[in-house]
Structure formats: structure tokens, C-alpha cells
Amino acid sequence: MLTLMTRFTIEIEREVDGRWIAEIPELSGVLAYGESREQAVARVEALGLRVLAERIESGETSAEPLDFAFVAA
Numbered sequence: 001m002l003t004l005m006t007r008f009t010i011e012i013e014r015e016v017d018g019r020w021i022a023e024i025p026e027l028s029g030v031l032a033y034g035e036s037r038e039q040a041v042a043r044v045e046a047l048g049l050r051v052l053a054e055r056i057e058s059g060e061t062s063a064e065p066l067d068f069a070f071v072a073a
Helices: 037-057
Strands: 005-014 020-023 031-034 067-072
Touching: 005 037, 020 037, 031 037, 037 067
Parallel strands: 005 067
Antiparallel strands: 005 020, 020 031
């Protein structure tokens, strides 16, 4: 459940093949690849927002005003 201020950590790694992978551990299954670090971060943030929106629509998370941040580690 989200609190008034929730921070999501983005973990970023470079794969052996040169691709970047970014993951938000607090949101199960939210990970994305990119050709650059910035692209991987942008993609995982967008996916994280979609997951949060789905949780709100399904009633899994409160529709109260949210304050959250993505923080790249």
C-alpha cells in the first residue's frame, strides 16, 4: 500500500551484452531494458506508473492523492 510519500528505488545494471536493465524492486515484475541508462530508467518509470494506475483502477491501492518519487540508485 502507498503511504502519503512513497519512494520507489530504481536499481540499474549494465548487462554483459551492453544493454541496461532497470528494476523497481518494490513493484514486483517491474523491469525494463534500454540501449542506454537513461532509456532503461525512462521505460521502467513509465511501466511503474502503469502498474500504479492499474492498482488504483482495480481498488488494490487507494485513489487518495498520491505523492511518490522514483529514485535511481
